[in-house]
Amino acid sequence: MTTALPQRRSVHVREVEDDADLWALPPSGDATVSWMHDGRGMIGWGEAARFEITGPGQYEQAARAWSGFVSLLGGDAASAVAFTSFSFDDRGRSVLIVPQVLVTRWENRNWVTTIGPGTPSRHTPIARPGRVRWSDGALPRDRWRGAVAEAVRRLRRGELDKVVLARDLLAETDQPLDPRFLLRELARRHPQCWTFAVDGLIGATPEMLLRRRGDQVTSQVLAGSSWSGDGEQLLASQPYRDEHDFAVESLLTAIAPHCADVRASGPSVLRLRNIAHLATDVSATLTTGVDLLGLAAAVHPTAAVGGTPRRAAADLIAELEDLDRGRYAAPVGWLDANGDGELGLALRCAQLSGSRARLFAGCGIVAESDPDVEVRETDAKFAAVREALGA
């Protein structure tokens, strides 16, 4: 684990009357973090602390790092928040960032929390990316279609029940990418989604993996998608319902040891700008006192991003996908000093680096899946970031 954890820090909270463009508040795109949903949420900048975590046990390592920082803050910890984004698996790097300045917007009121003295930095205007050039990622479209066809063969042979395969797409822009630009465009187009930014991973995810408030846990499982029509046809399709049920079942099984009074209601249809999903709402009461990160360790990867059985799906993904998922499709969000917070799945997102963006999109595959339909489903999922980049 690498850490930037300076001396004891103090926290200041004040309310500001300001309905300025929230996305223009960070002085630059670098080190901007966000978690916004329908005009509410948090945006921050600067780093009061940063933890980078690698290897096995990333959730436990992150929990230790965060509780160490919280005890350093002492009585001030109540208003501190960390933004986090996990690696999809143990091979990657997870990150936990405590912003120096945090603006929380709720019911049209803004609170600003500052940790430490804050370093004044020059404000740069939000920059547009200019022209965008597109190229293939790890697998060109037709080879990825072939990978899906092979997965379907294995599913039909009964080797597993469901697998989620993903592909990437590369964008190169005239100007260095400004995360604030992409965030603003995503938030404008996808108010129902959580517009997130952590360490250059930027997106607008529709999927709330886990929300913990005291002993209450909620989740909304998404799986089974349609980009045409109003999505009602998903409810009538047994393969889509099966694809969905595997994802719900994986979440329910993983939280069961920690919870009582588990309720699942669905599926219903969640209609988004470019796509519709089957959605099931889950709520439960915690009985073991496990914190948000402990729950994430238990549930990730659900079959919305991995598959069923989990081990067989992981093996098939490694064999067929040919992709480093990085932090795509893993938990992303925020946590507080009480172990409460929200973690979505990092979907409809891109990893930014200078003038380059790597976009990710995946699909749940079952024995009845049609590879051509799955390719078009990834196109519909890429559209969230593609449209925002091209704005």
Ligand SMILES: C=C(O[C@H]1C=CC=C(C(=O)O)[C@@H]1O)C(=O)O
């Ligand atoms: C893996 C992705 O979506 C998941 C979430 C909703 C619907 C999904 C689907 O229908 O395949 C996926 O399980 C993605 O957007 O990259």
